Amino acid sequence: MTRLHPTVVAPDEVAAAAVRIAPYVRRTPLLRLNGPVKCELKLEHHQVTGSFKARGAFNSLLSADVPAAGVAAASGGNHGAAVAYAAHRLGIRATIFVPSIASPAKIAAIEAAKADVHIVGDRYPEALAACEAFQAETGAISVHAYATATTIAGQGTVAMEWEADSEGLDTVLIAVGGGGLISGIGTWFGDRIKVVGVEPEGAPTLHAALESGTPVDVSIDTIAADALGAGRTSPLNLAIARRFVSDVVLVSDAAILDAQRTLWQSARLLLEPSGATAFAALASGAYVPEPGERVGVLTCGANTDPATFAALLG
Numbered sequence: 001m002t003r004l005h006p007t008v009v010a011p012d013e014v015a016a017a018a019v020r021i022a023p024y025v026r027r028t029p030l031l032r033l034n035g036p037v038k039c040e041l042k043l044e045h046h047q048v049t050g051s052f053k054a055r056g057a058f059n060s061l062l063s064a065d066v067p068a069a070g071v072a073a074a075s076g077g078n079h080g081a082a083v084a085y086a087a088h089r090l091g092i093r094a095t096i097f098v099p100s101i102a103s104p105a106k107i108a109a110i111e112a113a114k115a116d117v118h119i120v121g122d123r124y125p126e127a128l129a130a131c132e133a134f135q136a137e138t139g140a141i142s143v144h145a146y147a148t149a150t151t152i153a154g155q156g157t158v159a160m161e162w163e164a165d166s167e168g169l170d171t172v173l174i175a176v177g178g179g180g181l182i183s184g185i186g187t188w189f190g191d192r193i194k195v196v197g198v199e200p201e202g203a204p205t206l207h208a209a210l211e212s213g214t215p216v217d218v219s220i221d222t223i224a225a226d227a228l229g230a231g232r233t234s235p236l237n238l239a240i241a242r243r244f245v246s247d248v249v250l251v252s253d254a255a256i257l258d259a260q261r262t263l264w265q266s267a268r269l270l271l272e273p274s275g276a277t278a279f280a281a282l283a284s285g286a287y288v289p290e291p292g293e294r295v296g297v298l299t300c301g302a303n304t305d306p307a308t309f310a311a312l313l314g
Helices: 011-021 053-062 078-090 104-112 124-138 149-165 180-189 205-212 235-244 253-267 273-284 306-313
Strands: 030-034 038-042 071-074 094-098 116-119 171-175 194-200 245-251 295-298
Touching: 011 053, 011 149, 011 180, 030 253, 038 273, 053 078, 053 149, 071 078, 071 124, 078 094, 078 104, 094 104, 094 124, 104 116, 116 124, 149 180, 149 235, 149 295, 171 180, 171 273, 180 194, 180 235, 194 205, 194 273, 205 235, 205 245, 235 245, 245 273, 253 273, 253 306, 273 295
Parallel strands: 038 295, 071 094, 094 116, 171 194, 171 295, 194 245
Antiparallel strands: 030 038
């Protein structure tokens, strides 16, 4: 396959990934909201394991020669659940490292897929360091959450599917953690559709990297930290974002909580904080569409503890 640039993933890699993973993932539906906030929702939280992460996990494993030691991954929870599920479906041993902030629902999903789970540190970077040490010791291969071409191409399949099913889009709003999802979506949409990233104010990972011109460490303090808490993007993700992401807007935790409530009350969509982050930009006015602009929003994750969600609703 042809690479556009040594550090940029090509659209034909996304197309190949779509064929590769088709037997294992769902084609998720679209939903039009016509209330006070008007947009088209891509319901990727209905994906297997409750998030888009299954796309990248399957593409990475199906593209690799996996040794007897299996696969290891570090995750705030959703990526770990996806890698564990994909490995189980493919008969591969999986070892997953998560920080203590990972929600019980996500840890339970990892365990249900028969993976070995290690809870290490308070944040994703600590879990990643432990995962890398395990890989060096055992020879297990890595499935990175966002910084490899196979992960990015897998995540890009959601954009390929979305464009085929939609009646028309001008702009899409995408929640950003490490940058794998928005990299894949930008790779596929190119210059045809405007791609806008949305990050919590307490996790401005891509926003800070774009301002600095290089990946930088940011402190993480947000209710969405277990999914959007990477703390640092990669050179690959940044290169793609600089080419294909038009802007990154920031939203408060209060706006994310309001978005969760609104999506439940208006459409009965139960989303974790990260899953409502992109919608929060539209609902709060952090992103204001032009008149007639056709906006799409990706709902990327539904792995939240029911008791926590019930408390949110009051």
